[in-house]
Amino acid sequence: MKKNIITITIISALLLTASCRASNENIEKATSVRDSLTQQKELAEDTNGKLTGTSYEDELSELQTQYNLYTGTDFNKLNDKEIQEIIPDMDELSASYTALLDEMNKELSSEDAATLEASKNIEIVCYIANNSGLELSSIILRDNSLGTDSPSFLAEGQTLPSGRILAGVTFPVNTDSASRSIIVTDTQGNEHEYPITIDDPTAVSENGISITLSAPENGAEVGSY
Incomplete structure (x- = not known):
């Protein structure tokens, strides 16, 4: 009887652990969203490096502070609710990078046009x-x-x-x-x-x-x- 109780306790603990862990689907989705966020971040930083007359270092620094919140996050240690809450936040940050990148590209196009005109x-x-x-x-x-x-x-x-x-x-x-x-x-x-x-x-x-x-x-x- 004692053996059965121990077995049931172990199974219950395993089930409880499994129920606390996020699903593979949510973990994969969060990882994909973070990868996309990283790509937008790196693209914005690369574009800023090409600008000569304008710098967006302050804006990038603010976004970097937010980005750092997600770089060390182990999604395997989160449950489904926590992941479902963090994904929209990463999407919103990615959208901020995209908006800043659009502004940078306009400035870069303007600088390129001015450089071309000056070369004439x-x-x-x-x-x-x-x-x-x-x-x-x-x-x-x-x-x-x-x-x-x-x-x-x-x-x-x-x-x-x-x-x-x-x-x-x-x-x-x-x-x-x-x-x-x-x-x-x-x-x-x-x-x-x-x-x-x-x-x-x-x-x-x-x-x-x-x-x-x-x-x-x-x-x-x-x-x-």
């Missing part, structure tokens, strides 16, 4: 030979595609007589632009436009170019530096 703006060293027969008081580069003018390459009060060269000029050039002109003003106040063609701005930016201004009706010639 290059400088070309140039010298300008004035063979126009005019004394010039202003020389600017006009980007007809963008509708922008550079400052005059002649300092205030400086002129460039005919037969002289202006060396060391730096042209600001946007590689996307297809139409450019040199706009000159002579000392009589007359303005003249010289359309110029730079076939491959990126290629010539290394060695520079020369521009020879003839009489306005004869245009300008672009050559090597």
Whole structure:
């Protein structure tokens, strides 16, 4: 009789232990949710590392504190009720990482677009030979595609007589632009436009170019530096 009581006690203890342990299904679900949360966390941290102008370190630190609550959790030691309570919390944290990641990706796209646009703006060293027969008081580069003018390459009060060269000029050039002109003003106040063609701005930016201004009706010639 005593033996039977011991056996029943052992079986009851085993049944009680089994009933306290979460089901395999819930353990697997919790593990999967935590794995997904970890992936979102790592992706957000990786994206933050790619940003140059903005940092989300403070936001990530706050989320990390919450994430740490789940990293050491042994789901095998929880019961079904405890796991069913913890899964929505992990889902909510994962959603927070996703929302932050969306914000980061927008910022990253903006930075990439700005970097790409900046890469289109290059400088070309140039010298300008004035063979126009005019004394010039202003020389600017006009980007007809963008509708922008550079400052005059002649300092205030400086002129460039005919037969002289202006060396060391730096042209600001946007590689996307297809139409450019040199706009000159002579000392009589007359303005003249010289359309110029730079076939491959990126290629010539290394060695520079020369521009020879003839009489306005004869245009300008672009050559090597």
